[in-house]
Amino acid sequence: MKHTKRAFVLLIVTFLIASVGFSYPAQAAGSEGETFFYKEQTLLTPIKAEWSYEGKEGPNYWESLSSEYKACGKGTNQSPIDIETEPKSSVKELEQELEFDYNETIYSVEDNDEIFQANSFDLDNNTLTLNEEDYRLHQVALHTPSEHTIDGEEYPLEIQLVHENDDEEQLIISVLADEGKEDTVLKKVWMALPKADGVANRAVDFDATELIPELDSLYTYEGSLTTPPCTENVTWLVSDEPISLSEEQINAVQKVSSENNRPIQELNNRDIFKVIP
Template sequence: MKRLQHTKRVCLLSIVTFLIAGLGFSNPAFAEGSENETFFYKEQTLLTPIEAEWNYEGNKGPDYWESLSSEYKACGQGTQQSPIDVDTKSNPSIKEAELELDFDYSETIYSVEDNDEIFQANSFDVDNNILTINEEEYKLNQIALHTPSEHTIDGEEFPLEIQLVHENDEEEQLIISVLVEEGKEDKVLKDVWMALPKADGVANRAVDFDATELIPEQDSLFTYEGSLTVPPCTENVTWLVSDEPISLSDEQIQAVQKVSSENNRPTQDLGDRQIHKVLPQ
């Protein structure tokens, strides 16, 4: 009987060990303030990035996205495509829009990864970061980096664009665009930048981060209806673009550029769409 129990324990330990290894985690770390609860998130194994069927150059670049898959038709045939140039000076169509914005973000664990074309951080707890706009709740799912910027302001391109991707219960998406200019080091984002892969390939590593630090001043926002900037270029995406960039040091910007080649889609025709200047309520 004892031998049977011992065999069961050995089998159970083997299964648990296999499952943990299969998740790709190592060196478990204890959550602060919880001595008995262990989260396996601090260090993860190196993974090989999945090669996307599209990219940003050659015959798989933006000019060809439409032809790469029947699901990508909107990339060439859509009428509300992103990114755009936010013309704040000579665009007579810019009107004002009163929006009630409430940001309820808090410190959250993000998995930091490079999926071959886009460097991004994925939230482990989407319920922890909610943007309410006119009483409609959007949950922050992901933070993506594009270099150089995809959106431009009055024709000006920036070295980096940080996109905060939100989604509501109807799977409608809202994206906040935070543009970055070279300047002083951002000490708050320093920990996030330390998790950037040092070279090609994916060094998955999670970080604790409060996205509140990325929220732009509400009176700096412009909004328009657009699309995803990557295939399948899905439309009916609400964009909030700030014309006041945040500052990162040259070293912080270069850290992104070292692990991510140019991954910005060219600006698209605004067409008959309108850009609105946000007036916070």
């Protein structure tokens, strides 16, 4: 696997429906790392209806909240799933060419009430190439606890890197996070965590290449967005190597976005492949 170790910037998603427009940022002084302030954010695709992770607007009711959300209840290829690795014969191996070309980029920070996420200022500056098909990194999101599980094991955090190609086909890289050592790259990101719901009036520019594991192998399957409208035909690549975050880092995210994981969905007739680069 080719893994271009340029500055791979990430913050913290959710559904890929939104890329963003911003006014030119001005640098703030006296902060650790590069912190910027900006004026506004505009979602290109508005949310059709209010939804949440609990009560009458929770996952069991998403399909009834809008005609746009029917796939949340009627879809047959939904995400997230439990990735069962045993017996080994049930997971087929798949050779694919995967190359990252992520570079230093400014990301805005947003807490949209349900998901803590970051939005890229420069979609052309961070790409992923899968079998000669280019995908641009639009957003990065945090879900806590993890949405995907491996052999039934749930992780404290899941980081989702949401990409889209020219045909608006979506690909999401999922990195699971476990409690352990502090991640020094994400230490800068935590400075930008909003203290209340809504768009944080800042953005962060930093190198998060080290956040991604070596990705010696991943699991891949065809699924959906894990938030309304639950659009299907999304390619998922789930790392089988969790990264390490400190208890303090995990707690900081949980204070902003607690219990924002969609329940595990039925696999139905889908295959899970282990990607061998």
